[in-house]
Amino acid sequence: MPSTKTTITYCAAIDLGATSGRVILGAWSKNRLKLTAVHRFPNTFRTLDCNDYWEIGALWHEIQTGLRKAAAALPRGAKLASVGVDTWGVDYALVNDTGRLVFPVHAYRDNRTQAGLKTLGGTRAALERVYAATGIPNVFYNSSLQLAETIAACPAITDLATRCLFLPDYFNYLLSGRMANELTIASTTQLLDVHSCDWSRAALDYFRVPAQWLGKPVLAGTKLGTVRGIPELKSTRVIAVPGHDTACAYDAMPASPDGTDLFLSSGTWSLVGFESDTPVLGPDALAARVANERIGDGRYRPLTNVIGMWLLERTMLDLGPNARPKNPAAWDKLIADAAKLPPSKHLINTADPALANPPSMKAVIDAQIRRKKGAPPKNVVGYMRLICDSLGRGHADAMRAFERMTGRKFKRILIVGGGSRSPLLCQTTADAASIPVVSFNLEGTAVGNIANQLIALKAVKDLPSFRHHLTAHLEKKVYNPKK
Numbered sequence: 001m002p003s004t005k006t007t008i009t010y011c012a013a014i015d016l017g018a019t020s021g022r023v024i025l026g027a028w029s030k031n032r033l034k035l036t037a038v039h040r041f042p043n044t045f046r047t048l049d050c051n052d053y054w055e056i057g058a059l060w061h062e063i064q065t066g067l068r069k070a071a072a073a074l075p076r077g078a079k080l081a082s083v084g085v086d087t088w089g090v091d092y093a094l095v096n097d098t099g100r101l102v103f104p105v106h107a108y109r110d111n112r113t114q115a116g117l118k119t120l121g122g123t124r125a126a127l128e129r130v131y132a133a134t135g136i137p138n139v140f141y142n143s144s145l146q147l148a149e150t151i152a153a154c155p156a157i158t159d160l161a162t163r164c165l166f167l168p169d170y171f172n173y174l175l176s177g178r179m180a181n182e183l184t185i186a187s188t189t190q191l192l193d194v195h196s197c198d199w200s201r202a203a204l205d206y207f208r209v210p211a212q213w214l215g216k217p218v219l220a221g222t223k224l225g226t227v228r229g230i231p232e233l234k235s236t237r238v239i240a241v242p243g244h245d246t247a248c249a250y251d252a253m254p255a256s257p258d259g260t261d262l263f264l265s266s267g268t269w270s271l272v273g274f275e276s277d278t279p280v281l282g283p284d285a286l287a288a289r290v291a292n293e294r295i296g297d298g299r300y301r302p303l304t305n306v307i308g309m310w311l312l313e314r315t316m317l318d319l320g321p322n323a324r325p326k327n328p329a330a331w332d333k334l335i336a337d338a339a340k341l342p343p344s345k346h347l348i349n350t351a352d353p354a355l356a357n358p359p360s361m362k363a364v365i366d367a368q369i370r371r372k373k374g375a376p377p378k379n380v381v382g383y384m385r386l387i388c389d390s391l392g393r394g395h396a397d398a399m400r401a402f403e404r405m406t407g408r409k410f411k412r413i414l415i416v417g418g419g420s421r422s423p424l425l426c427q428t429t430a431d432a433a434s435i436p437v438v439s440f441n442l443e444g445t446a447v448g449n450i451a452n453q454l455i456a457l458k459a460v461k462d463l464p465s466f467r468h469h470l471t472a473h474l475e476k477k478v479y480n481p482k483k
Helices: 055-071 111-121 123-136 142-155 168-174 201-208 245-251 283-287 310-318 328-340 361-370 380-406 423-433 444-456 463-472
Strands: 009-014 020-029 032-042 045-049 051-054 081-088 093-096 164-168 222-226 239-240 260-267 269-274 291-294 300-307 412-416 437-439 476-479
Touching: 009 055, 009 142, 009 168, 020 055, 020 444, 032 123, 032 444, 032 463, 055 168, 081 168, 081 245, 081 444, 093 142, 093 168, 111 142, 111 239, 123 168, 123 201, 123 283, 142 201, 164 168, 168 239, 239 444, 239 476, 245 260, 245 269, 245 300, 245 310, 245 444, 260 380, 283 380, 283 444, 300 380, 310 361, 310 380, 328 380, 328 423, 361 380, 361 463, 412 423, 423 437, 423 476, 444 463
Parallel strands: 009 081, 081 239, 260 412, 412 437
Antiparallel strands: 009 020, 020 032, 045 051, 093 164, 222 239, 260 269, 269 300, 291 300, 437 476
């Protein structure tokens, strides 16, 4: 008699963001994915003598805690099939042959790259050469600039370090014991060859990064080994999912096969882009700061980086301890109150470099508004309205720039991430772009992370199949532009 037992595949997504992290348990059965957040924790960088660093040991402790909780949450007799790690982009760990850290892990907002940023930006020929080679614009957080500064400030590091592992690579190594650079995270560095899946010799030479520090990147879906050091997960596979959280978020979006959807991953940053078989290059792309990041299978994810809800996070710090809502209901009220205000007459220039990591975000925003002969907001509700209006315009400007450069015409904007839960941000984006914004109720990066694990485990055929199954059961809300 045939068995009627339902097969359930369990996977865990380790998803680390710049302000928070989580471990999500996924259960895949009958073409449906059920998620359980088993562990959430805050994340922040710390300033030490004018430089910014991640608390990497604390993050590793939280990852282990989360994986143990994931194992404990399984039904009796069930096994965790696999685990995958995604993080924010560009940051890295320098290790020796035994995997030991030989240098502290800097945070990308550290101002140490400003000299190198200015030098490359002021040398047109070099800037054009690096962009043509890598398809990545000159931005202060690039791994290339970070590594160049490390090597210049501490020349002995080239004797101490033998490998450069970007953060998902490093945590994959701690889990599996295998050192490997994954493609999507490699594509955030300004060191990857835009026309291949290997490193750019021209970029490595310009930034003086030792080629031996980097292994040829592996594609998403590569099996790295089994989890070590956590007895509860001794048979669990470590799979290299798209290491960059934005790549995972894009994979989770149930996009139209005709390529007319624009993707928006909204969080600390707003990542606006689309999927493409070819990169977007040339003078216009360089001027628009288009980053040709990669999809886990090797294709392209041209995008622009619009500063995101970081504006609100940092402004709230200036407004005092009571400015930040304490629970979801309070957040909903803040957003609703802001939506009742009239649209802002003067908008923030979201491309202003002064917004990156100022001592006072409120002071920078207020100065911008005053230069436009406007009055700064009086309270957190006013700042919420101003920031959402400004981000909506920034998203629309990015969309129109892509349409000009590629000849595409986008019909929808698909949004995931924290900003997707803000009706005000979704509506201001729809109004500014004059096309519908579709907000999906899903843990975007975790879903994309787990999707790639399921494909590697052959529980799902491929990404289009996963998106098809996901769409059938997905909650969504459409925000049509107001005329």
